[in-house]
Amino acid sequence: MAMCLYQQNNGSENQTNSAKDHEVTAIPLLVCDDSNMARKQLIRALPANWPFRITQATNGLEGLEAIRAGAGQIVLLDLTMPELDGFGVLAALREQALTPEVIVVSGDVQEEAVRRAKALGARAFIKKPADPIQLAEALNSLGVEVPLAAVPDDDYGSQLPLPNVSFRDAFREVSNVAMGRAAELLGRVLGIFIKLPIPNVNILEVGELHMALADAQRGQRLSAICQGFIGGGVAGEALLIFHDSEIEDVARLLNAQEDESAQLEMLLDLASIIIGACLNGLSEQLNITLSQGHPLVLGQHCPIEDLIRINQRRWKRTLAVEISYGLENLEIHFDLLLLFTEDSVPRLRETLDFMIN
Known part of the structure; x- marks a missing residue:
């Protein structure tokens, strides 16, 4: 669905021709993101006086179709999207000789992600959540002359095709941004590009959590690091799972020693990096301070059944965020679970409702 957002009109019938003389042609602008919350945030970041006709797409394939239909001059x-990701869209635009002006707005802020996006033709790169001034500057660099001081007004939202945002979608989006910041730090430590998934967010009973962990195990033995967090009415545990068959590969990447104590120290260091960056990213977006405990070895070289048996009383019913980081060109994955207590959900809903509305 598209909507014309800009038209000068003085409201007088006998001055219709004069108004037409001053009418500004709306520029087709496509917002392509799988998250309802991300699209809503981006649309709201556009000041009311910008001459855009907005179309939305929820994945890369929909985006390409909209561009072919003329709905995406910008x-x-x-x-990070299903069906076809942003890198795939940029590559397809080049292959099909389509020439929209593309501004990437992403939670994946790795230097290599920025380099690849621009090498594929992106004109600018903005990290999520998009700052309105940075967005205005990027649009001005494309020749769309709009005032940088302009900001959205209170009535703007009623004029726009804003998507409805559920709690799950909103929390998945803030987790996506936090996940991207952790990946940027991890990528610098390991010297490799981190492949990012779409976070999975669910309310899980302990039995369902058992199934999720069993799927992560994929028939292998695991080592797991746990780190508690609490603050602002929110509490929980972060669980980072390493597949034992991959630990030696990680040690070689870091030039770590291969004895068991050195590898355990390496896993604790990696857990501190990944969990700490992810929780800090959540804290910044939710405007709460999360105090983090020390990382602890929860299970080492153990089957998933033992991990569940030891901790089933603590986990019970939980809000779970599942993230699986992959290392490009290597069969190495880090499975991260953020487990929020059931009592944390009302506080999270309240905070996200404020962000959404």
């Missing part, structure tokens, strides 16, 4: 493009 494209605000996410990188």
Whole structure:
């Protein structure tokens, strides 16, 4: 669905022709992101006096179709999407000789992600959540002359095709941004590009959590690091799972010693990096301070049944965020579970409702 957002009109019938003389042609602008919350945030970041006709797409394939239909002279493009990701969209635009002006707006802020996006033709790169001034500057660099001081007004939202945002979608989006910040730090430590998934957010009973962990295990033995967090009415545990068959590969990447004590120290260091960056990213967006405990070895070289048996009383019913980081060109994955207590959900809903509305 598209909507014309800009038209000068003085409201007088006998001055219709004069108004037409001053009418500004609306520029087709496509917002391509799988998250309803991300699209809503981006649309709201556009000041009311910008001459855009907005179309939305929820994945890369929909985005390409909209561009072919003429709905994307300018494209605000996410990188991490189902069906076809942002890198795939940029490559397809080049292959099909389509020439929209693309601004990438992404939670994946790795230097290599920025380099690849621009090498594929993106004109600018903005990290999520998009700052309105940075977005205005990027649009001005495309020749769309709009005032940088302009900001959205209170009545703007009623004029726009804003998507409805559920709690799950909102929390998945803030987790996506936090996940991207952790990946940027991890990528610098390991010297490799981190492949990012779409976070999975669910309310899980302990039996369902058992199934999720069993799927992560994929028939292998695991080592797991746990780190508690609490603050602002929110509490929980972060669980980072390493597949034992991959630990030696990680040690070689870091030039770590291969004895068991050195590898355990390496896993604790990696857990501190990944969990700490992810929780800090959540804290910044939710405007709460999360105090983090020390990382602890929860299970080492153990089957998933033992991990569940030891901790089933603590986990019970939980809000779970599942993230699986992959290392490009290597069969190495880090499975991260953020487990929030059931009592944390009302506080999270309240905070996200404020962000959404």
